[in-house]
Amino acid sequence: MIAEHGDWVARDLAHVWHPCTQMREHPDTLPLIPIARGDGAWLIGTDGQRYLDAVSSWWTNIHGHAHPAIAAAIAQQAGQLEHVMLAGFTHAPAIELAERLIDIAPTSADRKPLNRVFYADNGSSAVEVALKLAYHWFVNRGAPERNVFVALENGYHGETLGALSVGDIPLYRKTYAPLLTQAHFTPVPVRTPFATEAEQIAAADAAADALDAYLRDNGAQVCAVIVEPLLQCAGGMLTYHPRWLQRARAACDRHGVLLILDEIATGFGRTGTLFAAEQAGIQPDLMCVSKGLTGGALPLAAVLATEHVYEAFLDDSRERAFLHSHSYTGNPVVCAAALASLKLFEDNDVIGRNKTLAASMQARAQSLRSLDPVADIRPCGMVVAFDLRPGGDWSRSFDPAKRVGLRAYRAALSRGVVLRPLGDVLYWMPPYCVTESELDLLLDVTAHAIREATQ
Numbered sequence: 001m002i003a004e005h006g007d008w009v010a011r012d013l014a015h016v017w018h019p020c021t022q023m024r025e026h027p028d029t030l031p032l033i034p035i036a037r038g039d040g041a042w043l044i045g046t047d048g049q050r051y052l053d054a055v056s057s058w059w060t061n062i063h064g065h066a067h068p069a070i071a072a073a074i075a076q077q078a079g080q081l082e083h084v085m086l087a088g089f090t091h092a093p094a095i096e097l098a099e100r101l102i103d104i105a106p107t108s109a110d111r112k113p114l115n116r117v118f119y120a121d122n123g124s125s126a127v128e129v130a131l132k133l134a135y136h137w138f139v140n141r142g143a144p145e146r147n148v149f150v151a152l153e154n155g156y157h158g159e160t161l162g163a164l165s166v167g168d169i170p171l172y173r174k175t176y177a178p179l180l181t182q183a184h185f186t187p188v189p190v191r192t193p194f195a196t197e198a199e200q201i202a203a204a205d206a207a208a209d210a211l212d213a214y215l216r217d218n219g220a221q222v223c224a225v226i227v228e229p230l231l232q233c234a235g236g237m238l239t240y241h242p243r244w245l246q247r248a249r250a251a252c253d254r255h256g257v258l259l260i261l262d263e264i265a266t267g268f269g270r271t272g273t274l275f276a277a278e279q280a281g282i283q284p285d286l287m288c289v290s291k292g293l294t295g296g297a298l299p300l301a302a303v304l305a306t307e308h309v310y311e312a313f314l315d316d317s318r319e320r321a322f323l324h325s326h327s328y329t330g331n332p333v334v335c336a337a338a339l340a341s342l343k344l345f346e347d348n349d350v351i352g353r354n355k356t357l358a359a360s361m362q363a364r365a366q367s368l369r370s371l372d373p374v375a376d377i378r379p380c381g382m383v384v385a386f387d388l389r390p391g392g393d394w395s396r397s398f399d400p401a402k403r404v405g406l407r408a409y410r411a412a413l414s415r416g417v418v419l420r421p422l423g424d425v426l427y428w429m430p431p432y433c434v435t436e437s438e439l440d441l442l443l444d445v446t447a448h449a450i451r452e453a454t455q
C-alpha cells in the first residue's frame, strides 16, 4: 500500500539521524526519498515513483526486494520461535545455517577446512570477532606479543573501532585515529586504467613482495593479515589480480600468520563465484560474511574458522574461551532468512545464470568507453565500476568542489535509477534478478548522468 502521508520527509528530518550522511545536506542538496515498498530490482516511493536499485541497497540485496520465499521463511520462523539466547541453547536455523555455510565455504587441498561458525549481527561486528579471535588464538598459544594486524592500503572493513583500525580510508578513519589500535598497511597492487592481465600480475607481484618483506622483518609481532579479496569496495571499487591473494596466503603460512578474508561485500556471488577466494584457489583461516547473507532481508553476519583455530580455545579455563557475545547472536529469524536465500542460489542456479548476466552487463559497460570522462572500466563478476576523470585523463581528478559524484547521483535519481558513486567512481551492482531491459535502462541513465555530472 502506498502511504498517504505527504510529510514523511519533514517528520524524518525532525528526528532520524541517517548513516554516512552530512545531515545538513538534506533535503536541498541531497534528496531524501521515502520508500513504501520493494519489488524485484525496484524500490517504490510513497509517491509511486519507481527507482531501479542499481547498487543493491549497499550490497545486501541479491535476489530482489521483498522476495516472497525469504518473506515466507521469516514469517514462519517468527511465528514459531523468534529468539532464544544462543549460550546454553540452540535451534534448527542456527544449526542448519552453520552446516550450509561450512558446506559452501572455500576450501583448498593443503589445509583443514573451515569448520566452525561464530554468528554476529553485522559486518563490522564480524570483523571485530575475527580480529579478537586471531589475537586471542596467539595468546592461547603463548604468543601475546603478536598484537599487530596487517591490512591492505585503501581497504575498508567497517565502522566500529577495531574495524576502523584496519581500514585505510581517511574520510572514515582520520577523526578517530587517536582511538585506534596498531595496524600496518601494506601496498595494494597498483592499478593502471584498462590494465592487461600481464600488467595486473606484475602489479600483484610487486605488492606481494612488499608484504613478504614486511612479514620477514616483523612477522613475529603480527597475528593476522586481513583483506577484502579481489575487490576493494568502499575504497572505490578497485580490483586486483587473484595472484596477490595466492602470494599473501603463502606469505602468511611462511611467517605463521593467520589470514582473515573479509568476504562481507564480495561473498554470495558478487564477484562471479560464490566467494571471491575461489578465484585464487585459496582458503583463509578466518572468513567474515554478512551483507548478502540473508539476501538483503535482515542483518546477520558470521565468522567461519578452521578447526585449527577453534582447538586453541578448548581448555578447562574460561579465560581461554572466546567469551564474545551479542544478545541476538544466531537469532532464529535471521538464520531462517539466510537459509531461504541460500536455497534460492541452489534452486535457481544463480551463480550459473549470473555468468550470462555479468557478460551482458560488461558488454553494455564497454559502450560507455567512448564517453570523454570515462577513464577506466573495471568489471568484476556482477559489478562494473567506472572512473570519471577530466578528459578521461587518469592522472587528473575533478575538483572536489564540483561534486561530480553527487551530481551523477541526482541526475540518475531524477531518471529513476539509484547509482551511489564513491567519489568520482560510478558502479553498477544490481540485484541478480535484474533483467536485460533493466540493464538497458541502467546504461542509458548512466550515460546521461555522466554527461550531466561532468559538463
Ligand SMILES: *Cc1c(COP(=O)(O)O)cnc(C)c1O
Pocket: 122, 123, 124, 125, 127, 156, 157, 158, 159, 228, 233, 234, 262, 263, 264, 265, 266, 290, 291
Ligand atoms: C560493508 C562492509 C563491512 C561492514 O559491514 P557493516 O554491516 O556495514 O558493518 C565490512 N567489510 C566490508 C568489505 C564491507 O564492504
